[in-house]
Amino acid sequence: MRRLLALSALAITLVSTATACGGEEDGNADGTDTVSVGVIPIVDVAPIYLGIEQGFFAERGITVELTEAQGGAAIVPGVAAEEFDFGFSNLTSLLLAQSSGLPIEVVANGVASTGEAGADFGAVMVAADSPIQTPADLAGATVAVNTLNNIGDTTIRESVRADGGDPTDIGFTEVPFPDMPAQLAAGNLDAVWVVEPFKSIVEAEGGRPVAWNYVDAAPDLTVAAYFATTKLVQEDADLVERFAAAIAESLQYATDNPDAVRDILTTYTDISPDILAAMTLPAWPADVNRDSVERLAALGEADGIFENPPDVDALLP
Amino acid sequence: MSHKTNRDPAGPRPGDADTPHPSPAGPTAPRPGDPRARLHPRRPRPRLRPTPGRTPPLPVPLVLGAAGVALALAAGQLLPHTPLVNPAYTPTTGAVLNALAADLARGEFWQALADTLTAWALGLAIAVAAGAALGILIGSLPPVRAAANSTIEFLRPIPSVALVPLAVLLFGTRLPSTLLLVVYAAFWQVLVQVLAGVRDIDPVAADTARSLRLNPWQRLRHLAWPTALPYLMTGVRLAATVALVLAITAELVIGSPGLGHEIAVAQSSGATERMYALILVAGGLGVLVNLGVRAVERGALRWHPSVRSEAPA
């Protein structure tokens, strides 16, 4: 029994210590700031990995601790709870969070569509023998997206509308990206919305693109961005500015060095070499395209995914 | 060969009674904790001694078991060649084993394995400590036990995965968030078993303790603890399996470091062979954990005469 009590005391101490360690101080003795950034290990965040490698953050006095999470569902709460200082998430998710009352703000651009139909990093794909030829044909079809009521389905509906089709009874199903190629090949889905590397994987299987929803939604659509709590933006504006500047430099570097991007991808993903070579890389402009975000907000509101209208001005820097 | 009072001369093996019961062999069968059990083994069997000079017989169970594994691996090799599955997404056993070999050579794999095992061990320890302590406490006080019943039945079925947002909020995507899910799931396994164990105290022994005027501490040490220990060990075994499953699940869903996170990265990169290889590792780890805990269980309950039993959960 005594052993049991001692064990319990030890366990409780361990847990409390672990909890206490959760909230670390940001300042270091040598004057650099340590920030934790929550990212999803996907193609879009290659610039921040490159930036760390190239020292863009270090020369601004920032040490970045990247934490890989599995989706916005883990990152947005993490930032809100101040587990992460910064996070990476798509704009519709950020609009959703902001319209629900979460105090977050975009601090830097993350990734954007290339804006070119036929050469974008995301598209709606169908099997080679599918009768679907144009976006309008998607009406009434089963289309897979990775998250419902988010950027995928809202932009696809716009694609269909722009082509003169009726988006109201498209059967959107939520399927994780990695499972989409197999389900499309098995015929369980009429179409899938995929981003790289899955777009190339589907193409390797014979699939063909039928709609370029990122391009149709708005010109040069900003897809995702880095964000932080309003509290951090107000309390430590200097840190946020330096972080944003480092990100901007990283984005420029990624745009200028696509081979470096493909190389860095091998360090944090398992994408096979031939897919890496075949992939279309996204665009990494330095600034968030404000008009495109307003367009996303309008599309989302039309589809009824927001409980309250989002405030784009409050969200964007 | 060990001599156990079981039907099978090879003794209890993995896969054995997940929840062994006192066999409904009749009211005269000795129950755990019954001192008479030591004197009357349940099924006296003639001892089998190998005749000196003869080679020991082939361990049939081992051979058959290995054959079963070989069959499964062969099926995995052939399946992608059949029209049943799409070969592009179902790699052959050979391809998976290749990916596994490649992974074993990478340091990140061993780091992830260590992370998962740390989360598992720590979570299990906390769950067992808390479950045993609370179980004995609640179980020893019948009114408390009756009152707590409905609460336990309410909280127990809440899936740990529903706590993911809570975990992320409190602890981010580091080890403690995995621990929250692991401890929550494993705790109930231990608690329920210990409660059953405490309830199973031999009434004669309890009366004796009362007439000897043992204080609560002595009652705990001599009465509750030995009776509950077999149940506790069963609870530890069940909790160990659950803890591992939850550790990997938490890492998969939240992204905290470990095997589950590696599986998620393999999935989100479309690296199916590596994903299957890691699934194999997860399964193998589970088997090892199960074997290990059973060994500990046997060692801890060496003094216990009869087959360990546990009440319906």
Place this chain on the structure above:
Amino acid sequence: MRLLRGALLLLGLPTVLFGLWWIASADSTSFYFPPLQKILAEFAETWTAERWRADVLPSLARLGAGYAASCVLGITLGLLIGRTRWLLHLTEPVLEFARAVPPPVLVPVIMLVAGIGDTMKTAVIVSGCIWPILLNTIAGVRSADAVQLDTAAAFGLGRTRTLTSVVLPAASPRIVTGMRQSLAIGLILMVISEMFAAQSGLGFAIVQFQRSYAIPAMWSGILLLGCLGVALAALFNLFDRAVLHWYHRMRERSA
């Protein structure tokens, strides 16, 4: 008076805990921990008859189908494997391995075989629920009393008769224990199976609430899950008493 006491025991502690939760969260401004008052208000708004029909009932139906399939498969296979020694040795390592793989990890694999519809979700439920039943049946069959089996053989009962009259009753307490464990696992898997590739369901609804930051609704869903768990456990207790009344009475007598 007994009824009152029973009700007090059942509801006493939960009410106290609920009350504490209410008081502790009353002034909460935290986004993810709203006041209990708000959650309960949301409960009535969210779980309308419409949503019950569209989400909860399909989920329960899938759970029922998966659970029933697990019981049938588990008991049948368990009887077969438990009675045939060589089959047991052959399959044991593979079975132990398969049950150790966490279900969420298996979902992509199951999706490959079963697609993305109801079949997949039922398959996910079966993939987790079958193990306690199967392994407990095997253990129960193997623990059948040697004397009884010898008696059956002496009386010349065939394999089938021995199975139904001796083995099954002997194994039934363990089988029922396995079924109880499976039920708890089934509820968890029901939620997990709807986290991927779903269009409706209780787990699906909870995940969607979380994704769209409808936090009070998410909590109300979790509460509903807990209530469902209690209800199912209570139902199972009735089943247990009905099927094993002879066993419980025997244990009480020997106690």
